[in-house]
Amino acid sequence: MNGAADLGGMMGFGPVVPEPEDERFHADWERRALALTLAAARPGRWNIDQSRHARETLHPAVYLTSSYYAIWVQGLERLLVSSGLVSAEEIAQRRALGPGEPARVLTAAEVPAVLATGTRADRPEHRPAAFAVGEPVRTVVRNPTGHTRLPRYARGKAGVVERVHGVHVLPDAHAHGLGEQPEWLYTVRFDGRELWGADAAADLTVTIDAWESYLEPGTREGSPSSA
Amino acid sequence: MNGAADLGGMMGFGPVVPEPEDERFHADWERRALALTLAAARPGRWNIDQSRHARETLHPAVYLTSSYYAIWVQGLERLLVSSGLVSAEEIAQRRALGPGEPARVLTAAEVPAVLATGTRADRPEHRPAAFAVGEPVRTVVRNPTGHTRLPRYARGKAGVVERVHGVHVLPDAHAHGLGEQPEWLYTVRFDGRELWGADAAADLTVTIDAWESYLEPGTREGSPSSA
Amino acid sequence: MHKTVGNFGAGTAYGGRVAAGDTGQAAGQVAGHGDNTMALRVEALESLLVEKGYVDPAALDTIITTYERDVGPRNGAHVVALSWVDPEYRQRLLTDATAAIAELGYGGRQGEHMVALENTPDEHHLVVCTLCSCYPWPVLGLPPTWYKSAPYRSRAVLDPRGVLADFGVTLPEGTRITVHDSTAEVRYLVVPMRPPGTDGWDVEALAALVTRDSMIGTGVLAAP
Amino acid sequence: MHKTVGNFGAGTAYGGRVAAGDTGQAAGQVAGHGDNTMALRVEALESLLVEKGYVDPAALDTIITTYERDVGPRNGAHVVALSWVDPEYRQRLLTDATAAIAELGYGGRQGEHMVALENTPDEHHLVVCTLCSCYPWPVLGLPPTWYKSAPYRSRAVLDPRGVLADFGVTLPEGTRITVHDSTAEVRYLVVPMRPPGTDGWDVEALAALVTRDSMIGTGVLAAP
Numbered sequence: 001m002n003g004a005a006d007l008g009g010m011m012g013f014g015p016v017v018p019e020p021e022d023e024r025f026h027a028d029w030e031r032r033a034l035a036l037t038l039a040a041a042r043p044g045r046w047n048i049d050q051s052r053h054a055r056e057t058l059h060p061a062v063y064l065t066s067s068y069y070a071i072w073v074q075g076l077e078r079l080l081v082s083s084g085l086v087s088a089e090e091i092a093q094r095r096a097l098g099p100g101e102p103a104r105v106l107t108a109a110e111v112p113a114v115l116a117t118g119t120r121a122d123r124p125e126h127r128p129a130a131f132a133v134g135e136p137v138r139t140v141v142r143n144p145t146g147h148t149r150l151p152r153y154a155r156g157k158a159g160v161v162e163r164v165h166g167v168h169v170l171p172d173a174h175a176h177g178l179g180e181q182p183e184w185l186y187t188v189r190f191d192g193r194e195l196w197g198a199d200a201a202a203d204l205t206v207t208i209d210a211w212e213s214y215l216e217p218g219t220r221e222g223s224p225s226s227a
Numbered sequence: 228m229n230g231a232a233d234l235g236g237m238m239g240f241g242p243v244v245p246e247p248e249d250e251r252f253h254a255d256w257e258r259r260a261l262a263l264t265l266a267a268a269r270p271g272r273w274n275i276d277q278s279r280h281a282r283e284t285l286h287p288a289v290y291l292t293s294s295y296y297a298i299w300v301q302g303l304e305r306l307l308v309s310s311g312l313v314s315a316e317e318i319a320q321r322r323a324l325g326p327g328e329p330a331r332v333l334t335a336a337e338v339p340a341v342l343a344t345g346t347r348a349d350r351p352e353h354r355p356a357a358f359a360v361g362e363p364v365r366t367v368v369r370n371p372t373g374h375t376r377l378p379r380y381a382r383g384k385a386g387v388v389e390r391v392h393g394v395h396v397l398p399d400a401h402a403h404g405l406g407e408q409p410e411w412l413y414t415v416r417f418d419g420r421e422l423w424g425a426d427a428a429a430d431l432t433v434t435i436d437a438w439e440s441y442l443e444p445g446t447r448e449g450s451p452s453s454a
Numbered sequence: 455m456h457k458t459v460g461n462f463g464a465g466t467a468y469g470g471r472v473a474a475g476d477t478g479q480a481a482g483q484v485a486g487h488g489d490n491t492m493a494l495r496v497e498a499l500e501s502l503l504v505e506k507g508y509v510d511p512a513a514l515d516t517i518i519t520t521y522e523r524d525v526g527p528r529n530g531a532h533v534v535a536l537s538w539v540d541p542e543y544r545q546r547l548l549t550d551a552t553a554a555i556a557e558l559g560y561g562g563r564q565g566e567h568m569v570a571l572e573n574t575p576d577e578h579h580l581v582v583c584t585l586c587s588c589y590p591w592p593v594l595g596l597p598p599t600w601y602k603s604a605p606y607r608s609r610a611v612l613d614p615r616g617v618l619a620d621f622g623v624t625l626p627e628g629t630r631i632t633v634h635d636s637t638a639e640v641r642y643l644v645v646p647m648r649p650p651g652t653d654g655w656d657v658e659a660l661a662a663l664v665t666r667d668s669m670i671g672t673g674v675l676a677a678p
Numbered sequence: 679m680h681k682t683v684g685n686f687g688a689g690t691a692y693g694g695r696v697a698a699g700d701t702g703q704a705a706g707q708v709a710g711h712g713d714n715t716m717a718l719r720v721e722a723l724e725s726l727l728v729e730k731g732y733v734d735p736a737a738l739d740t741i742i743t744t745y746e747r748d749v750g751p752r753n754g755a756h757v758v759a760l761s762w763v764d765p766e767y768r769q770r771l772l773t774d775a776t777a778a779i780a781e782l783g784y785g786g787r788q789g790e791h792m793v794a795l796e797n798t799p800d801e802h803h804l805v806v807c808t809l810c811s812c813y814p815w816p817v818l819g820l821p822p823t824w825y826k827s828a829p830y831r832s833r834a835v836l837d838p839r840g841v842l843a844d845f846g847v848t849l850p851e852g853t854r855i856t857v858h859d860s861t862a863e864v865r866y867l868v869v870p871m872r873p874p875g876t877d878g879w880d881v882e883a884l885a886a887l888v889t890r891d892s893m894i895g896t897g898v899l900a901a902p
Contacts, residue, residue, distance in 0.1 A: 005809055007809075007832040008806075008859065009832065010828070011833075011836075013827075013828040013829040016824050016829045016841055016845070017823075017824055018822075018844065018845050018891070019823055024750075029716055032742075033716075033720050035737075035742050036720070036724055039733040039737050040727060042733075052810055056810075067716075073719060073720055073723065077723065080727075086730065090726060100730030100731040100732055105731065105733065105734055105737075106734060106737045107734055107736070107737055108734060108739070108740040111741055116785065118788065118790045120863075121790065121862070122791065149861045150861070151861065163793070165791065200836075201839065203853075206835050206858075207858045208859045209860070
């Protein structure tokens, strides 16, 4: 969706404010927000793509006035409600109005193994890749109301395949309970001028990671290599 | 600029809320904000394009959390300061810290004539128009940090000239004290699928008004008429 | 092709259950209507500008009266109704709207370059300003809040049928939609279709049927 | 061609005088750091989830300790320093970063699919996630606030040199920039150039020179 989260190429937010390396949290609630977000995923009621979609569907005025951990908290509240683990009334009243459902709960003992394992997104290769490294491609123009990982600034643009990553779970489907529908994943390289126009820096390259259905065959003329 | 004002195609703002025809203001300060915005332009220290740019440069978090009259008020404060009519300290302290400059002040007697006259944006034709009605064109891809009236959703898109309006003041220049640099102005028609992709409604057409420097010659294949 | 949720559909998993509350929350954060902070800020700004000698309070009152009492959508309704009963006026309106509207005494600020767009059974016109709030003041007055709001400005060019649904409007099958984004100083007036059952009505009676929304394209006119 | 203000330039008429104050104003509106409302909201949410039996408070503490104490940019610095002194490790890192990083005992959540990007005098790599906050946790820990913020996410892909300037970094003439937008589950680790004057240093001493920002691409390493 074209939500407030899709920030690439926007202007007017002011300078980036660097931060020391040892400044990990700015308030204790940020620590708890991190831990809650990770722990509450353990019952398996949503996946990473649903989490991202819950955050990107926040009203843009809310998204842009919230710090990132605040975005996480609000996203988590939505996931808890949409999954049925918690009712909207319980969120509003800030207390339990009934017993919880049976759920797999993350224990302290499990934490190290769970974090050290992670969740792989790659899947077995079920068909040949449509594109090879060096091939010209063009991203599709598409504006779904649902989740997608093709940013607005990179739609309808000519690029070149730089890496082939194997077959990965498709967020556009996975975020909406439509299964994993895994597809080949590519890193695609774009000339900055293709993305932003002739006034862009001549020595800028931008890459995105793009699933196969985000791509169509390109032409040599439209590709950065001939620019 | 790609600021928060460039809203076309964004998602997540919720439904449109209709309003009765006789509901003209929602608070008395809105009346004063309207009148102040109009009256304060009378000294001639800024033009309409500078006004729009002052508003679009508001921080996106401010823009999206402000009602439109609140955007006007904040834009007006910026114009007053950037024009030197009022100091930033005077805005902050909410009182005059020195006498005003000599300025042409709008009188009550002048109001009817000023409003009934308006300010025309057309200028004498100084060269022939580059495009004619029915001609295919393509909008440029450009992401200026300054003011432009070519929305993000309509950049790099193939369309057809629908109307030729004559020569009009160019906002991209006029908003930045670079003179009027008038150019031919066209209404350009786009097929909805050209703008939004194959999933768009087949019977959607969108037009924008585009200055000549926003356009390049198009090709018949890329144009809606052959789609 | 993979299956995903439809484009331009009613929305996502969050469209129903949770979104309503969040939208309200966001709306609550929007500074504006009845906001005391803005009231004080504008009052202070007015005092400052008066004290510096840049504005005359009497002029402010006159501006407000003009747009609260004199200039509003009844002007546009007059134009539309006349175009229905007078084929020659209709032709002049479609050829040079600025001049035709001036014949009736309307014109000026934010109406310097007018274009009239006539709705037909085949084509429905809708006007938006995605970049700010451009609107034909001399014929419609000041724009309604929704016209200047993010929901309308963001969706009108992408999903005009969804926007029309928010107004309770469903167009007949076979009616194409043309959305006009007012990106320059040209201002658009939609001429809605004359409602059935109004044969022989005079201009004044017809004008009373013409709603503001129908002249933006977010409304259609029902039979009286 | 007409003249307008330059693209990608330092900004507009409002870039200097007024914008600073407004940015502060907006930042002040951003909920977050030290915000008591959020503190109460999170506390209530934790109580609710504990009461419903969905989370174990002890697990929360362990997660926090892990990312506050154990997993951070010193892991990545170790990887980078080793790649500087061990050409075979460097080759393995560039060929299969996930496996090479796992050799040192780092891996897991948000680092399942790693790619290493080696900076050279010709090419400087910069990593961003424009859509959310994707970041290689096992080697860099949790992302800094700025990495997740709108200023960085919006500008990195359009004006990376402007972003680098905010970090006080100016690249030499002739260095191209490649910006990597982390739009999938692939996570990127930038391998900065080894600083001059470090011949013969061991891995531990070299690792101490490697900053977090240099492994994102917003920093470069000066001679010690």
